[in-house]
Amino acid sequence: MMVLYTNKKICYTDFMKYHKDTIEIIFFARGGQGAKTAAEIIAQAAVLEGNFVQTFPNFGPERSGAPTKTYLRISNQAIRTKEPVVDPDAVVVLDDTLLDSQKVTEGLDKNEALIINSTKSPHEIRDRIRFDGKIHAVDANGISMSIVGQPRPNTVILGKIIKVMEVVKLESILEEFRKIFEEKIGRENCEKNILAIEKAYDSI
Amino acid sequence: MSNSKNNNKLALTGGYAAAYALRQIEPDVMPIYPITPQTPIIETYAKFVADGEVETEMIEVESEHSAMSAAVGASAAGARTVTATSSQGLAYMHEVLYIASGMRLPILMVVAARALSAPINIHGDHSDVMGSRDSGWVQIFCENPQEVYDKTIIGMRLAEKIKLPVMIIMDGFNTSHSVENLEILDAKTVKKFIGEYNPEHSLLDIENPVTYGPLALQDSYFEFKIDQEEAMGKASGEYMKITKEYEKISGRKYSLFEEYQSEDAEKVLVLIGSAAGTAKDAIDDLRKKSENAGLIKIELFRPFPFLEIAGALKNAKEIMVMDRAQSIGSYPPLFSEISVSLRNVHEARISSMVYGLGGRDVFKKQIERILEGKFKEKYLT
Numbered sequence: 001m002m003v004l005y006t007n008k009k010i011c012y013t014d015f016m017k018y019h020k021d022t023i024e025i026i027f028f029a030r031g032g033q034g035a036k037t038a039a040e041i042i043a044q045a046a047v048l049e050g051n052f053v054q055t056f057p058n059f060g061p062e063r064s065g066a067p068t069k070t071y072l073r074i075s076n077q078a079i080r081t082k083e084p085v086v087d088p089d090a091v092v093v094l095d096d097t098l099l100d101s102q103k104v105t106e107g108l109d110k111n112e113a114l115i116i117n118s119t120k121s122p123h124e125i126r127d128r129i130r131f132d133g134k135i136h137a138v139d140a141n142g143i144s145m146s147i148v149g150q151p152r153p154n155t156v157i158l159g160k161i162i163k164v165m166e167v168v169k170l171e172s173i174l175e176e177f178r179k180i181f182e183e184k185i186g187r188e189n190c191e192k193n194i195l196a197i198e199k200a201y202d203s204i
Numbered sequence: 205m206s207n208s209k210n211n212n213k214l215a216l217t218g219g220y221a222a223a224y225a226l227r228q229i230e231p232d233v234m235p236i237y238p239i240t241p242q243t244p245i246i247e248t249y250a251k252f253v254a255d256g257e258v259e260t261e262m263i264e265v266e267s268e269h270s271a272m273s274a275a276v277g278a279s280a281a282g283a284r285t286v287t288a289t290s291s292q293g294l295a296y297m298h299e300v301l302y303i304a305s306g307m308r309l310p311i312l313m314v315v316a317a318r319a320l321s322a323p324i325n326i327h328g329d330h331s332d333v334m335g336s337r338d339s340g341w342v343q344i345f346c347e348n349p350q351e352v353y354d355k356t357i358i359g360m361r362l363a364e365k366i367k368l369p370v371m372i373i374m375d376g377f378n379t380s381h382s383v384e385n386l387e388i389l390d391a392k393t394v395k396k397f398i399g400e401y402n403p404e405h406s407l408l409d410i411e412n413p414v415t416y417g418p419l420a421l422q423d424s425y426f427e428f429k430i431d432q433e434e435a436m437g438k439a440s441g442e443y444m445k446i447t448k449e450y451e452k453i454s455g456r457k458y459s460l461f462e463e464y465q466s467e468d469a470e471k472v473l474v475l476i477g478s479a480a481g482t483a484k485d486a487i488d489d490l491r492k493k494s495e496n497a498g499l500i501k502i503e504l505f506r507p508f509p510f511l512e513i514a515g516a517l518k519n520a521k522e523i524m525v526m527d528r529a530q531s532i533g534s535y536p537p538l539f540s541e542i543s544v545s546l547r548n549v550h551e552a553r554i555s556s557m558v559y560g561l562g563g564r565d566v567f568k569k570q571i572e573r574i575l576e577g578k579f580k581e582k583y584l585t
Contacts, residue, residue, distance in 0.1 A: 043383055047213070047214065047385060052385050053215050053383065053384065053385060054382060054383065054384050055382070055383045056377070056378075056381055056382035056383065057381065078385070079384065079385075079481075080348075080482070080485055081481055081482045081485050081568060082479060082481050082482050082566075083482055083565065083566075083567050083568055084565050086567075
């Protein structure tokens, strides 16, 4: 499936909550799980669509396996602030073991979304963290293993994030993914990854 | 940054933006120490070299002291020379910084400004570059990746024009690792803007032999130092000329400092670097509440624009200076410069505070409190 990027502008104001000009997302992950890459793919896709972005890691000591936080802002206006995101519109968790040590829902209210890579059901997750908002669980590892043959939850979960948040179009994500990865991992592998992203997008 | 939707084509980190500008400049020589604390600039540029996109001679050395020493050698030999460093790396270069400026070598160095040990910290603040403020280098600060890209190009041209080394400074991590939109020029335009480098003197010009950095004792050392000061004095004027020319090709305007809503403001915040973005948002909010606030963001720190600052602050009743470095045992560096600028000029109340040391976040609400007169401490922790 090849969808060409169309230059159509979309207006995000309908779903920008509280009349915010800027959508803010926090990614929780462990060092090496590729949260930065995931945030950057969404950012670059938003740039393709003519929007303004900002993404940066929470600059803790970067060690493989240590909990990390990455911030993403998307806006239809230039972004000037350098503040870390403290009042996110959505939180993405790439590793559900982080629920034990990180307050992932801090700043999220009941109209906002937690998107989590987990084999558990939203119900089970809710029991564990006491959160009133929407929980979107996706087995990104499982999807990735079955289609790509390797655990690549960071890119697979992109499908789910944009299904829930609609911050960019799926086609823009796929275009950006191809741009970054086709040369690196070969065409066949790249297309498998894309299938996995689409599967996460379509998952319920 | 322009709000034009058609032009926000790229999103890059500050580090990548510097590397991108350097790729378009394509210096002859880039001596580097590639190990921590280094910036992403070097690894990005190394990839450009490996991919055959540029023909720069990258020289890997065993320390930053050697990196700057090799830069001195390359520049004296007549090569267009650049390097990059950060934090302890800049501190370790310190001795050789004075040699580069004393020999009037137009070396360009991009610095991701970061904290100094001890205790160990790798995050953004201005302690490293403030430690070099008297080393005879021009210091140009950037707020965001767009400014890093633009000022890297402007800086190369300035260095070669005034025969002084130039530091292009971005906030470590806050800018060096933050992906943001920016517009770039095409390579041809950049090459044309900076022009060919034809050094007036070079060690490899054996028809016209010269000596660099010889012994100069009581009879002449003093005069060399006076000459350096004079050369630095001309830097502001040349910087303004070059930025005006750059504006013609890019549409982006730079100056000695940026005045944001400050011209009619009673309360003016003065700071340097990436926190300016957050401060602008704070000022917009305060203006909606009819608080008469503004910002001056210093771009050229060396030479410091004393007279122009005095002019720009003449109507301010309260001036709040936020430093991201200390001068332990004295007032912080920017506060000292602002105070000296205003001496005998007027009687505004000037207050000093230190923020962001070792990467401590600064929030819009905090800046608003400062401008509202609700924050009375010395440290914005």
